[in-house]
Amino acid sequence: MLRRRGRVLIRKLSTPSAATTSPLHRIICAAAPPQAHARSCILSSLRRLISGATAPGISPTSGFAVEEYLVDTCGLTRPQALKASPKLSHLRSAANPDAVLAFLAGRGLSGADVAALVAKDPKFLCTKVDKGLSPIVTGLSGLGLSDPDMARLLSLAPHKFRCRSIVAKLHYYLPLFGGSSEKLLRAINFNTNLLCCKRRVELNVAFLRECGLGDPDIAKLCSSIPRMVTTNLERVQTMVALTEGLGVSRGSGMFRHALSAVAFLDEKKIAAKVDHLKKTLGWSDVEVSIALPKAPFLLAKSNESLQHGSEFLISEVGLKPAYIARRPVLLCYSLEGRMRPRYYVVKFLKENGLLKRDPSYYTVFKETEKYFVEKFICPHKEAAPHLAEDYAAACGGEVPARFRFTDYFIC
Template identity: 35%
Template sequence: MAAATLRSVLRRNSLLPLFETCRLRDLFFFSSSVDPAAAVGVTTSPDPHFTVEYLVNSCGFSPSEAAKFSKPLAHLRSTEKPDAVLNFMRSQGFDGAGIRKVISLKPNYLCVNVEKNFAPKFQFLRDLGLSESDIVDAILKNPAILCLKVHRSFVPKLEMWKSLLGSRELVLKHLKKTGRFFFSNVEKTLHPNLKFLTDECGIPEERVFLVLRSQPQLITNKPKSLRALVARADELGVPRQSRMFLWTLNILQRVSKESFEAKVEFMRRFGWSESEFSSAVRKAPSFIGMSLDTLRRKMEFFIIVVGCTPSFIADKSYLLLFSLQKRVIPRFRVTEMLKSKGLLTGQAKFTYILQLSDTKFLEKFVLPHKENVPELLDILRVEGVCKGK
């Protein structure tokens, strides 16, 4: 997609201050569905325990939680609307925990008119092709969907992201995982971030879009935060022209500076210098997103069992990306058995063997020897790598 097209998409959708609208609407809530008695300022006070008891008995909240969430519901005089809301949500596939999550984030949802506010939204999501479980997942991750006007807010946002990601199906796929990207402000966040990446960082738009299709959250960071991520990548020496640059940004946004520094120190104990750490990140940035325990087990296996030096692992840091249980250990056991039978010379390096696809690995190192060394298939079956071969 060309630069003009991108900016045209953003400009067309720039009059959608979605969060601002939702916040204002939150203040006044759904005026059409608020209890009429509250709207005209009725001064009679209901039983102070009424709402708390309802939240405990009907929703399953603890008394302390109910007391906290009951405050926005002080105007309730009957259970008619809350009952309708709860019955509707149960009919749509929400379990008790899911209902409590939605209500805890916005207790006033219990006051809406189901037919006017909720039913049309659920029908719209079904019409998009989402299943019942898909809709539940999307709403639990993005409860703000329930406060959107379908045609005034949701549809324009959907079409804008469709233009950016390439398909409506891809937008919905991400929406089921996390909707943080979906609600970002176009003028204050998306447009400045894309302009920064393409114009100031010099990253080709095609490369930006490639990353966005799998990680749209990258451009939803606050512009200041995105610039800080770029500065961190620059410190690691990742060239902005490199194809790894955006992927490095994507990993860094999920790893705090404290966690990053902890990994630097952790790998130093294995003998890596800071320059080796930076080099390893430039080649395979995903490893810094792993837990320290996972890194420890992988480093110990490669050093103690396989016999690699720490510097060798730093130079080939992609080794840390392979699953220890599903790939590294089974393949190591296979190669060791082949060596013990004199069927594998030193010509085939273990690093090469690890990079082969499962199919290629079987074809080259297992199936040719299955008659003479049937134990090879047993090794892979035990590890869950090979089934029915």
Template identity: 45%
Template sequence: MLRLRNHLFSGVRAAFPPPHHHPFSTTTPATSPARFAAEEYLVATCGLTPAQAAKASKGLAHLKSPAKPDAVLSFLAGAGLAKEDIAAGIARHPQLLCCKVDKTLTPRFAQILSIGLSPAQISRIISIVPNIFVAPSMISRLQIYLSLLGTFDVLHSALKRAPYLLGQKLEVFKPNMALLLQCGLTASDLALFSKLLTSKPERVKEIVACAEKLGVAPNTGTFKGALWAVYCVGHDSIGAKMDLLKATLGCSEAELALAVRRAPQLLRMSEGKLSRTLKFLKVDVGLNLQYILLRPPILGYSMQRRLIPRHYFINILKAKGLAKENIDFYSAVCMSENNFFQKFIDAHRETIPGLADAYASACAGKIPHYIKM
């Protein structure tokens, strides 16, 4: 289409020459080069989606030809970077295609290699932080963060959650890391809390103090959940959230405090989801509130993918005399998918033809008609 349009325009120019050009002049006028079609190039050559290309092309509007992007792509591919990582990097930072190979890419790539990263690891970094080639300070921080977090995989996981980590000053990162390690988090845990690592140290201290006020002891697995819950809700909004939970659950303050200590993820649940899950457990499953509050993690499971399928399939087995009447629902819900399948589904597939397929459909949100009770 672009070529056709240029062809038509050239025909128009030939038919209507500029005023200062004599139609019989022997001097050949200079022809203007074709415009660089950035969007088409990003899709056809770089592998971006049309939507990505439309957004990224704005950063390449000044380019007149594909010469520089071609050189960049050739260098990156020759250095051993994966096509999909290059495409992801360009989508994030299209100006990567404008870098000079000799003055920028070559020395920076060598600098990253000197840290000890392999081309495959550099490829994974470029897909997340492609502007590292134009920010030498990021390379020095990359080396420091790698030494602090211990392994490349932990660092990569942290960058996936917080790509701006390499732009963070060490004066912020180090005290946050030290405090979280004191709370019992491991280096692997820190990758999950990379957003917390980049927060202001004063705020991190407030979040830790708020998690402790919930009654969750540091150096426990539950404390990690409490930290994340406080971070997501906001330490200054925890009081209001606790009041909302108490009203939704219809419990006492002491009962709620105990439930939150056992399952801090309750703080991150919306009122709507909590209400729907509570209603299902009380009305459909027949559990009383005290049973639920003593086992609060049950409220966090997906209704469609776990609670509903397991409830209905246990009931159908009971109705056919294939399961005990006193099955503890919480124990059945907490089982891994494989264990539940083996105990309740696989063991009865011959007795009830199609049971396994029906359960798979149920877990996908489709309860078969003959299973509903």
């Protein structure tokens, strides 16, 4: 390519033109020294080449300034426009881009939304509104999508939106998500591959249904582990096998949670996590086999989180490893935002004789916030007027030492 360009340039520089063969030019060249003559001819040819070049960002066929249009009309930054303009160099006028922008405005997109969309997919400006976008909008409206839904879909996947097949894809997905466009769009936000891997998704969904999962569970998998349903079928089959290896059977209530926990793990990683649980909690193989089917999401917890949780439950609360193995969900609660503040409230109540009987810490930690406050805070407003305030502070992350047990007035 470089050699060909060089030959073209040499040919242009050496070929006489009307300008170089004019009487005036011959007189000037005859009067000038040979070196000056050659220099004059070269400069003259270069000027002609430069003057014939097209300015950057301008269509060579019409003079339409694409780059300026992207900046001034679409709101792109200069670097964004510079990057996008080559993809639009064939445009002859602003007629079609103007129609597309009017279409986007009609769908409720803001100026910032439009700029982001065009920067992500510059060729969207080339889409025909009457033959392309309008039929798609009609089809999506027929599925129940509102203008705000379509505006969000446009922002998430503009390059997919301008393909008519998107109507058929959403027609398949909406029932899977219980007819909720909000849930579907949330899943697409996590994984836009849902819009380009429909056949793969269909195979995975069919297999997961065979495993006893209903559509609501599969929809949750799409949202929590988006890649699961767009990966290949063999990988999903491996995940199911690993789940069953934990002792969680197909069709059980814990199956979806276990499937999420082992997603994209292999046997080696699972074995390493099991070894860490045994070492940290002093569990035997039997206790591990009891705990994991009840709380398979332990496999997704970080080693650091498991370490801190086990130290708190065993060393501070005084629970036995075997007790925790039968109630492994305790290791999944937030230590600083839930267990530690509740523990100190109960500890205070016990030390000051405000509880008629010792509660189970499993109950204390697992119950809802509403239940805990009504059971352990509200009945003691008079005896411990600062308890609710200090509990809220502890839940907000203040160190336990700020819990003012000694400041209470006990009736």
